[in-house]
Amino acid sequence: MQSVQRWFNRAFQGLWRSPDFRRLWTSLTITAFGAQITNLALPLTAALLLQATPFQMGVLVALETLPFALVSLHAGVLLDRVRKLPIVIAADLGRGIALLAIPVAAFTHVLSIEILYAVGFLCGVQNVVGGAAYQVLLAQLAGRKRLVEANAKITLGETSSALIGPGIAGLLIQALTAPFAIVLDALTFFTSALMLRRVEARKDVIHMTNRGSVWAEIHEGLLLVWxxxxxxxxxxxxxxxxxxxxxxxxxxxxxxxxELGLSAGSIGVAYMFGGVGCVIAAANAERLSNRFGVGSIIVYGLLLTAFGWQAFGLVSGPPWAATLALGLAMLVFDFGAVLYGINYLALRQAITPDRLLGRMTATMRFCTVAAAPLGSLIGGALATGIGLRATLLVVGALGLALAIGAMTSS
Known part of the structure; x- marks a missing residue:
């Protein structure tokens, strides 16, 4: 009995002892599980059911990220003026409602690529506002000394979902078709919203400072980063x-x-390999950061993602071999991406004053993702011109150049 108690104490140390953190962690984990379904089902609906072209796929991805360019700076000012928890709950409800439009349209035989565009854009808006609020709320709950621990634990929950979610998503898509599998994702957002109503979040307070105009505060956030x-x-x-x-x-x-001829189930299996990489990275991120330093791990993570991109374009062979090769490439990519992401978030949170966390988060999201829609359009247009495989190889080569540039300048 004492040995069990000692194991329990070792396993549930630090932030696990905070009820608010546990609820926030559970909320993010279940919505991450649901997101695994939509991450597969939405593009598969476009590719298989609606026969989307490469450029239409590029437009779909672009519209999901366009809100970062349109509203993220204003969202940052909003977050510094209000409590974050109600924003998170409203965003969860909004995403759930938007996602339900897809199965409803499919059931009534009116589903079109334009409806996918609209849902992708609306979910993107909720992601910009709600996602930024989540990050600020997490930083407030954890405290500055536990930012790496907090981000590692949150990522561990998300990546555990990535481990089992794609396989279940692939099976659901094959059994129900992609549009109807999205219903489960919508339900996870509704469940999350109900769960977050029990979070107290005593540190989620409004910082009472002299308020300027919205544009003045946006300018302050931009200057902070500049x-x-x-x-x-x-x-x-x-x-x-x-x-x-x-x-x-x-x-x-x-x-x-x-080109590879993979089914939804096979793609789900390949994505599960990526989930393995995510879990391994999240479980070891804090230890690796302490040993090698946050900056070094950021660079190493970038390099691993570049290797993963390059490997995507080299995948070939019969379906079973292609599934395995694609899965191994995803394992490498996701391992690097999670290491990079955890340390990137922790570093930027650690050097920013509390009163500016909302604006910093939104400004950084604007600066880093505002150009993403252009990347999606370039990817779709490039694939139309030179082919899908060649486009992936170009991305891999440019990724290696970026990682080497970051390494030499750090």
């Missing part, structure tokens, strides 16, 4: 990385279904 050498460097590298990442996102599902 004047900080660290934040500016992080924004520049992350922005270029996001362009390449969205070039890849726009074509990878089409490449898997049309």
């Amino acid at each position: 004047r900080s050498r660290t934040l500016f460097a992080l924004a520049l590298v992350a922005g270029l990385w996001q362009v390449l990442h969205h070039m890849q996102i726009a074509v990878l599902i089409l490449f898997a279904t049309r």
Whole structure:
């Protein structure tokens, strides 16, 4: 009995002892599980059911990220003026309602690529506002000394969902078809909203300072990033990385279904390999950061994502071999991406004053993701011109150049 108690105490240390953190962690984990379904079902609906072209796929991905350019700066000002928890709950409800439009349209036989565009855009708006609020709320709950621990634990929950979610998503898509599988994702957002109503979040307070105009506060957030050498460097590298990442996102599902001939179930299995990489990275992120330093891990993570991109374009062979090769490439990519993301978030949160966390988060999201729609459009257009495989190889080569540039300048 004492040995069991000792194991329990070791396993549930630190932030696990905070009820608010546990509820926030559970909320993010279940919505991450649901997102695994939509991450597969939405592009598969476009590619298989609606026979979307590479450029239409690029437009779909672009519209999902366009809100970062349109509303993220205003969202940052909003978050510094209000409590974050109600914003998170409203965003969860909004995303759930938007996602339900897809199965309803499919059931009534009116589903079109334009409806997918609208849902992708609306979910993107909720992601911009709600996602930024989540990050600020997490930083407030954890405290500055536990930012790496908090981000690692949150990512561990999300990546655990990535481990089992794609396989279940693939089975659901094959059994129910892609549009109807999205119902489960909508339900996870409704469940999350109900769960978050029990969070107390005593540190989620409004900072009462002299308020200027919205544009003045947006300008203050931009100046914060511009004047900080660290934040500016992080924004520049992350922005270029996001362009390449969205070039890849726009074509990878089409490449898997049309050139490799993989089914939804096989793609789900390949994505599960990526989940393994995510879990391994999240479980070891804090230890690796303590040993090698946050900056070094950021660079190493970038390099691993570049290797993963390059490997995507080299996948070939019969379906079973292609599934295995694609899965191993995803394992490498996701391992690097999670290591990079955890340390990137922790570093930028650690060097920013509390009163500016909302604006910093939104400004960094604007700077890093505003150009992502362009990447999606470039990816779709490039695939139309030179083919899906060649586009992935171009992304891999540019990713290696970015990682080497970050390594030499750090």
